[in-house]
Amino acid sequence: MNHGNVSPEIASGLLALQDRIAASNIPSSKLDESINIATWNIREFGKKQRSVAAIHYIAEILGQFDLIGLVELRDNLKDLGRVLKILGPYWCAVYSDMIPDAGGNRERIAYLYDKRAVVFNGLAAEANQPRKKKGFEYLSENSFWRSPYIASFKSGSFDFVALTTHIRWGEGEEPRRLELERLADWIEAKRQEGNREDKDLIVMGDFNIPSKTSALFKAITRHGLKIPTALAGLDHGSNLEKDKRYDQILHYAEYPENFTNKGGILDFYIDANHIKQLFTGMNKTDFTYQMSDHLPLWMQMNTNIESFELEQIIQGKKD
Numbered sequence: 001m002n003h004g005n006v007s008p009e010i011a012s013g014l015l016a017l018q019d020r021i022a023a024s025n026i027p028s029s030k031l032d033e034s035i036n037i038a039t040w041n042i043r044e045f046g047k048k049q050r051s052v053a054a055i056h057y058i059a060e061i062l063g064q065f066d067l068i069g070l071v072e073l074r075d076n077l078k079d080l081g082r083v084l085k086i087l088g089p090y091w092c093a094v095y096s097d098m099i100p101d102a103g104g105n106r107e108r109i110a111y112l113y114d115k116r117a118v119v120f121n122g123l124a125a126e127a128n129q130p131r132k133k134k135g136f137e138y139l140s141e142n143s144f145w146r147s148p149y150i151a152s153f154k155s156g157s158f159d160f161v162a163l164t165t166h167i168r169w170g171e172g173e174e175p176r177r178l179e180l181e182r183l184a185d186w187i188e189a190k191r192q193e194g195n196r197e198d199k200d201l202i203v204m205g206d207f208n209i210p211s212k213t214s215a216l217f218k219a220i221t222r223h224g225l226k227i228p229t230a231l232a233g234l235d236h237g238s239n240l241e242k243d244k245r246y247d248q249i250l251h252y253a254e255y256p257e258n259f260t261n262k263g264g265i266l267d268f269y270i271d272a273n274h275i276k277q278l279f280t281g282m283n284k285t286d287f288t289y290q291m292s293d294h295l296p297l298w299m300q301m302n303t304n305i306e307s308f309e310l311e312q313i314i315q316g317k318k319d
Contacts, residue, residue, distance in 0.1 A: 001059065001087065001088065002085075002088055003056055003059075003060075004086075006056060007052075010052065012277075013053055013279070014056060014057070016274075016277035016278060017278065018060070020268050021064055021266060023267070024264060024266045025264065026264075027262050029300065032304060033302065033303060034260070034302050034303055035066040035117050035155045035156075035300070036065045036067075037065060037066065037067045037068070037204075037299060037300075038064075038068045038069070039204035039247055039249055040070055040294060041166070041205075041206040041246070041292060041294035042058070042073065042292050043291075043293050044289065045072055045080070046073060046075065046076040046078065047074045048289065049079060050079050050290060051279075053279060053290075054279075054290040054291060055082045057278060058291065059083045059086035062083065062087060062112060063087055064266065064298075065296075066113065066118050066155070067118045068112045068296070069110075069164035069205060070095075070110040070112060070164075071164065071165075071166045073107065073110045074098065074107060075098035075100075075108065090114050090115050090116050091115070092113055092115055093110050093111065093112050093113075094111045094151050095149075096110070096126055096147070097126075099146060099147075103145040105146070107166065109148070109165070109205070110149075111149075111151050111153075117155055118155045119154045119155070120151065120152070121151075121152035121153050123152035124150070126148070126150075127150055127163065127165075127183075128147060129142050129186070144183070145167075145168040145179070146166045146168075148163050148164065148165035148205070150164075155303040156304045157303065157304055158200070158302075158303040158304070159200065160200040160201070160202055161202070162201075162204065163202070163205075164203075164204050165183060165205040165206070166205055167179055167183070167206065167207045167209075169208055173215070176208060176216060177216055177219045178219075180216055180219035181219045181220075184219060184223050185223070187201065187203060187225065187252075188223040191252055200251070200252070201251065201252045202249065202250075203220075203251065203252075204248060204249040204297075205248070206246050206247050207247070208246050209246060209248065211245050212227075212245060221250070226250060226251060226252075227248070228249060228250075228299055230260055230261050230263030230264075230299045230300070231263045231299055234265065237265075238294055238295045238296075239293065239294060240269050240288065240293055240294075242265075242267075247294060248297070249263075260299070260300045260301065262299065262300040263297075263298060263300065264297075264299075265295050265297055268291060269291070272284050
């Protein structure tokens with residue numbers, strides 16, 4: 001992390017932010033043994049230029065993880081470049097194209113990763129709905145408002161595919177439920193492919209799901225996607241009010257044991273009284289456009305799976 005010669009005000013803010021990060025108890029990852037992954041809706045990042053302070057704070061937060069699925073990255077990538085410069089030369093980004101219509105909101109999805117811990121494995125693509133032949137054309141009957149973005153990675157001996165999404169918003173839950181069901185169907189079809197890139201699939205992002213008891217949560221988990229044990233017991237949400245479970249990390253795991261019992265939410269906000277430690281004279285709404293109205297959701301994974309593979313070989317012989 002290279003914050004350089006920042007102002008005394010930003011230095012003070014960084015110290016306050018580091019205290020909040022420490023309170024989140026994010027364990028250190030270990031090379032070839034574990035990685036910390038996160039998903040973060042970073043509110044319209046790139047629509048309006050962030051302040052110098054915000055760029056440093058955002059970089060400090062991102063630097064706690066090895067792989068982050070970013071939601072609401074906008075078409076203008078200048079602020080992303082500013083953050084990557086602070087993170088340093090080992091950090092890379094893979095991102096989707098923006099969607100210019102109102103439903104797409106000029107948004108991208110991105111993966112930021114520390115290449116000392118995570119290697120990009122070659123696959124990067126948008127998830128599109130199945131097509132049917134109509135006359136001489138092949139057309140989809142439905143589409144996602146913002147296509148989920150998938151990419152393959154490797155860390156240690158663990159290969160996996162990540163899918164990050166931002167599900168539609170708007171009046172009424174029924175259109176959202178239908179989109180979540182279509183996404184669940186797409187994921188299940190991908191999982192059943194004979195030539196899929198990898199069996200381990202991590203699904204994350206902003207699903208706009210209010211709670212685990214919602215019909216929307218049932219829609220995305222209809223084919224067996226699970227909340228990792230590390231996150232299942234969280235007692236609050238990842239919005240600033242901490243009462244909604246909009247953001248999720250879900251998985252199909254070939255080796256469930258490699259999803260450790262470490263995970264949570266990085267609370268950089270705490271409450272409105274703490275804004276002044278980071279920004280002088282700023283209200284909550286402006287704070288959300290400098291930082292975000294979502295908090296990062298994170299978990300740690302074991303990436304040394306050789307023992308799991310040997311156990312499966314032994315178990316297969318016994319069976």
